[in-house]
Amino acid sequence: MVRKGVTESFTLDIIQNSLITAAEEIFAVFGRTSKSPVIYEVLDYACGLTDNQGRMIAQANGVPGFLGTLDMAVVQAIKKFGLNGFHSGDIIVTNIPYTDGTHLNDVTLIMPIYYRDEIVAFSANKGHWSEVGGMHFGSWTSDSTEIYQEGLQFPTIKLFSKAKPVQEVIDIIRANVRTPTMTLGDMEAQAASVRVGGRRVQELYDKYGGRVVENAMERLIEQGEQLMLKRLRELPHGTFMAEDWVDD
Structure with missing residues (x-):
């Protein structure tokens, strides 16, 4: 007979690996469905899962600097909305350097993951959008004197509300970027990828129950x-x- 403690250890290992695989699937989905070569060729993005406090629990191989800021973006979203301020199907968008850690092109999408009407985790993806407006094509500039010249800022707002796109936000993006097809295509691919991560976490909760999955997260x-x-x-x-040196 296998002892209960040993069995639980095996189960925790399976869940841990499943969470990591879910993060890797977020990464794969975004790379295969994006429209920008900076995503599908350069792989300038990172993906991961956090618990409901914003603590990173699983990540895929991606840009290390992005992985180090994913949890910061999730924590900021929790601070702004509170766990009761989200709804199932919501997706948050943010690119504020002061909370997300990088420049405006690096846009983070965050989705709360629900189990039995409670948030149990977050699915997050940070990717380099090829265009977010600003004074130069590609939103890259070395001669800007203030952040307003660099492009659109998304101050931790809802991009999707209850699974429906917030059309006003999307219209603003379309009107302010030079490559709307590419930019919005990457946005849709990014949203699809975090939804996949959400489904995989929900499947684990359905299979093993909340206590066991949360033990694995801890x-x-x-x-x-x-x-x-x-x-x-x-x-x-x-x-x-x-x-080190940087050109002036």
Whole structure:
């Protein structure tokens, strides 16, 4: 007879790997359905899942700088709306550097994931949109003097409300970008990808129940913390310096 504790350990391992696979599926869906080569060729994006507090629990291979800011964007969305301010089918859009960590082209989509009418997790995807308006084509500029010259800002707002697109927001995007077909195509691909992540998490809850899945999430977070502490302990003692240059 297999002991209960051992069985639960196997189950937790399966759920952990399933969460990571779900994040990788978000990544694959966006890459295969986007319209911009900066996504499907350059892979300038990152995807992941957080718990309902915004703590990262699973991620796919992607731009490391994006992975380090996904949770920040989710936490900001929770602060703004509160868990009671979301509805099933909502998708939030944000690209504010002060909360998301990078420039305006890097747009994050966030979707709350529900199980039995409660938010249990968030699906998130941060990708480089080829155009968000601004003073130069491609929204890249080295001669801007203020952020307003760089393009549209999405201050953590709803792009989809109860699964329906917020048409006014989409109309504003279409009117302000030079490549609306490409930009809105990437937006739709990004939205489709976070929905896939949401479905996969809901399937895990349906199969294993909330307590078991949440135990697996907690273990993932604890393992990440312990791994980081281990790496820090392995660093040699001393003072370290680095120097770099950027063209003026």
